[in-house]
Amino acid sequence: MSKSPSPATDDVLGLESPLEALETSSDFRGPVEPMDGEFCNDHLALIYESPADQFAAVVPFLRQGLERGERCVYVTDEASEAEVRAALRDGGIDVESATESGSLVVETFQDTYLRDGAFDVDGMMSFYEDVIQETTEEYEAFRLAAEMSWILEDDVSIEDSMAYESKVNELFDDEDAIAVCQYDRTEFPAEVIRDVVRVHPHLIYDNTVCHNFYYTPPEEFCGPNRPAHELDRMLGTLLDRTEAKTELRDRKRYQQRQNEIISDPDRSFEEKLDALFDLGCERFDLELGGISRVDPDEDRFVVERLSGDHDRFEPGVELPLSETFCALPVRTESVTGVTDPELEGHDDIASYREFDVRAYLGTYIEIEGGSDRTFAFIGSETRDEPFSADEREFLRSMGQWAKYELEQHERERELERTVDRLETSNERLEQFAYAASHDMQEPLRMVSSYLQLIERRADDLSGETREFLSFAIDGADRMRAMVDGLLAYSRVQSDGDPLEPVDLEDVLADVRSDLQLRLEETDADLDAEPLPRVNGDGEQLQQLFRNLIENAITYSGDEPPQVDVTAERDGDEWTISVHDEGIGIDPAEQDRIFDLFDRLHSREAYDGTGIGLALCERIVERHGGEIRVDSEPGEGSTFSVTLPAATTGGTDP
Secondary structure (H helix, E strand, O other): OOOOOOOOOOOOOOOHHHHHHHHHOOOOOOOEOOOOOOOOOOEEEEEEOOHHHHHHHHHHHHHHHHHOOOEEEEEEOOOOHHHHHHHHHHOOOOHHHHHHHOOEEEEEHHHOOOOOOOOOHHHHHHHHHHHHHHHHHHOOOEEEEEEOOHHHHOOOOHHHHHHHHHHHHHHHHOOOEEEEEEEEOOOOOHHHHHHHHHOOOEEEEOOEEEEOOOOOOHHHHHOOOHHHHHHHHHHHHHHHHHHHHHHHHHHHHHHHHHHHHHOOOOOOHHHHHHHHHHHHHHHHOOOEEEEEEEEOOOOEEEEEEEOOOOOOOOOOOEEEHHHOOOHHHHHHOOOEEEOOOOOOOOOOOHHHHOOOOOEEEEEEEOOOOOOEEEEEEEEOOOOOOOOOHHHHHHHHHHHHHHHHHHHHHHHHHHHHHHHHHHHHHHHHHHHHHHHHHHHHHHHHHHHHHHHHHHHOOHHHOOHHHHHHHHHHHHHHHHHHHHHHHHHHHHHHHHOOOOOEEEEHHHHHHHHHHHOHHHHHHOOOEEEEOOOOEEEEOHHHHHHHHHHHHHHHHHOOOOOOOEEEEEEEEEOOEEEEEEEEOOOOOOHHHOOHHHOOOOOOOOOOOOOOOOOHHHHHHHHHHHOOOOEEEEEOOOOOEEEEEEEEEOOOOOOOO
16 A cells, blocks of 8 residues: 555545654654655564563554544553553643544453464455454554564564565555554564564664565565565665765765855855856756856846856857756756656757757856855766765755855845945035035125124114124124034044044143133133054144043033043953033933033023034044943933054053
8 A cells, every 4th residue: 555655634544643743752762764765564563671672662652543533453462451541641642532532542452463373364365354354344553562572472483474474464565554563672582573674674673663685575574585576675685774974975975075165265155156056066066057047037047157168158158047947946946856857858948959958967056145056067968876865965055155145245245235325425525514604605795794794783773673683693603603613513524634643631631721711710620541553643632632531521410510531441442431520411312412502401591502412423433432421310421432452552550
């Protein structure tokens, strides 16, 4: 019944379903070797060394049968009926309900194998036939799990045992039935277990399901030509193992070479791609490797890069995708191979008719945010053998690397485009701000000058007019201050000096000198720790710290201002902090203070343009640093800026 594996969803019971049950079961934790089209029948051998191993395989085997609506029979020997029922119950099976319905039956070997008082092979086959026929009239299938230790107790010969296995194979192969025979390795002699292994194509041992390359069909094992058959199988096994070892060695060698190529930091992407093309041509025994852009929706195929010369293919050649073999991996979204286009029905496309492609192996690469690709190899001769699973996997791994690199390049290009757009936008904004503020200075000067001329004739004006005139002059002066601030803000990037080592001690000395009168008027105390050398623009840093210290003086509250400047190094950066004991800032408002023209206080309370801290932030950003504030209302504020440590000359404190 199961010479070709059937999906687990089929109505007919086959070996693949129980293997799937083992693979997905939490009871059974070992590997399950896939079918891969290997010959199989519906009769497995479970070789166990402990009850835990035994039931780890048997419980999911029977549980799946009950879930599929089959009748499941367990034949006991070493384990008692109570132990079996307890193990099934612990494995999540409703034993009582299944027993009551008749879908689960627990029998003894005396009531089955020795039902006539002695073991009789033909009698057992007749018994199985009747049970299977009766079962399948009411249930989906028949599933058997039998302990086999009774063979030892009743002195059943190896010949009879193997004859029995042979007939079970034949019977179950044609019926909707499956069986697991259980052998306790600690009870059976080694020679018996050896023979059990030889007559079962599939074994369960040590929590592992495997195809058995020692398998000898029972009819050969028991026949007169057994030595010759054993010799053939021994030689075949040696040959298979040698070929497998060679293939494994080649696989490791090619994988190592691939890893060396893609991890080489001195090669560009294009150089790595060319090296992989050469490696793939060698691995697949094909003549040419290439990568192409594909668009399934537009039926478009464009050659992007090739590993060598071709009579017709070259970079830039464009074809309908449907006229190329690359349509196959695009359609299946997987690795696809063609070894003989005529036999496989692909001889009507241009790649075969016009471009003389006779062998093809390719994979589809879907690129997020960019053009999709195919990564493929072609040859001008058909192949006798299909591409192996190892070859397909090797190409798939190359395609995965290409996908990662292409998507990374696409992200980098998009980032570069975004940066270019932002730089262009910033340049235009700076040009606008500069032009606007520069062009506004002259009319503002003119307005202010004429207002001041009028003010000089105050004797000719009424008190109300003089008051209005004062408002106008004040407004013009504030507008000029805002324009000057905006002009300075717009020039931070364009008019700044190159960054070079700057001694902050000198910067603070200049700031102290500029603010000397203000410090004296407010009775302010400005203290500073020894300050380091940093890489920066001296003039802009002077503007930065003048603004921060002026702010500390302005918002000092009713007490004389106390301003402290400290420095702390962290790796390649210095953090310079300006601390005051003034009115502080509400945490909810702290993000606003760096916005251009945004003010937290009215002009009646505190004068200013609303540009100072925005200018500080722009200066710090130009230096590659950050500015932040830590503050609570009534507890003062600490403005901290990070600046790069000086890279040449001088000594830091």
